[in-house]
Amino acid sequence: RADGSIRDGESILEQLASFIEGEVTEEDVFKLIGFLGNDFYFTLLNKILTGDLSKVIVMLNKGIEDGADPVEIYRGFTNYLRAAFLIRTGVPCEFVELNSEEIEVLKNIELSRDETIHLLEICLRFEDIVKRSVNVRIAIELLFSQLILCLTKSKKRENNNRVVLSSSPNENVNIKEALFLDLQKNSPKLAGIIHKADITKNNDNVTISVKNEFAKTQLVNNQKEVKSLLKKILNADFILNIEIVHQKEEESNLIQTIKVLFDGEEVR
Numbered sequence: 001r002a003d004g005s006i007r008d009g010e011s012i013l014e015q016l017a018s019f020i021e022g023e024v025t026e027e028d029v030f031k032l033i034g035f036l037g038n039d040f041y042f043t044l045l046n047k048i049l050t051g052d053l054s055k056v057i058v059m060l061n062k063g064i065e066d067g068a069d070p071v072e073i074y075r076g077f078t079n080y081l082r083a084a085f086l087i088r089t090g091v092p093c094e095f096v097e098l099n100s101e102e103i104e105v106l107k108n109i110e111l112s113r114d115e116t117i118h119l120l121e122i123c124l125r126f127e128d129i130v131k132r133s134v135n136v137r138i139a140i141e142l143l144f145s146q147l148i149l150c151l152t153k154s155k156k157r158e159n160n161n162r163v164v165l166s167s168s169p170n171e172n173v174n175i176k177e178a179l180f181l182d183l184q185k186n187s188p189k190l191a192g193i194i195h196k197a198d199i200t201k202n203n204d205n206v207t208i209s210v211k212n213e214f215a216k217t218q219l220v221n222n223q224k225e226v227k228s229l230l231k232k233i234l235n236a237d238f239i240l241n242i243e244i245v246h247q248k249e250e251e252s253n254l255i256q257t258i259k260v261l262f263d264g265e266e267v268r
Helices: 006-019 026-033 038-050 053-065 070-088 100-107 113-125 127-132 136-167 171-186 188-196 213-221 223-234 253-261
Strands: 198-202 205-210 239-244
Touching (some): 038 100, 038 136, 070 136, 113 127, 113 136, 171 198, 205 213, 223 239
Antiparallel strands (some): 198 205
């Protein structure tokens, strides 16, 4: 809260010394400066994931009534989401501003990397609204309503894909369509490759057949993302194969015409 100012830091320490008897704890510091610990944000994120908006709003207001600054709640939760994003991208733990126990807890939350990105995007879009709002409490409540709405739509879309997949007799077509739709959000190039590819499922094997080396290389380099999406679609473990299917090049109309004119003789 001192933002690098020695004078402000000293002022905070003097207030702590004046109002608190005995040992000063982390909780005492947080209460004085309006900060909330990571336990608060962990519980808040869990309530968001369950989609219970009323409990989220109650928790936000209780935090504010206990002395937390609404803007600090916004900052703290956004930073917590950033930590979740870094963990899901495989960034080394030293770049995540959490202890090892908190990192392990955050790893176990059922939140995908794509969902984390979408939540962070919403938080950043609300930054000016939260900071400039005359009634910041309403702004915070609206922000968290949007976060729940985003996750609800994501899970509904995922469930619809699974329903389509299981209800249609042409399973291979639906796997391809579901994968194409998921890739369109974040990887348009891969979506284009899948659109032109053939996908077949045989027991535990899923084979993606493409027509050239470039398409195969792109899929191989991004197979972790492709496998992750396919696992959500199939809801089962599988072995992914990526192969090139060589097709005989069709002769152009011009060459065919020339061959007819020369009675099929080879033209040099």
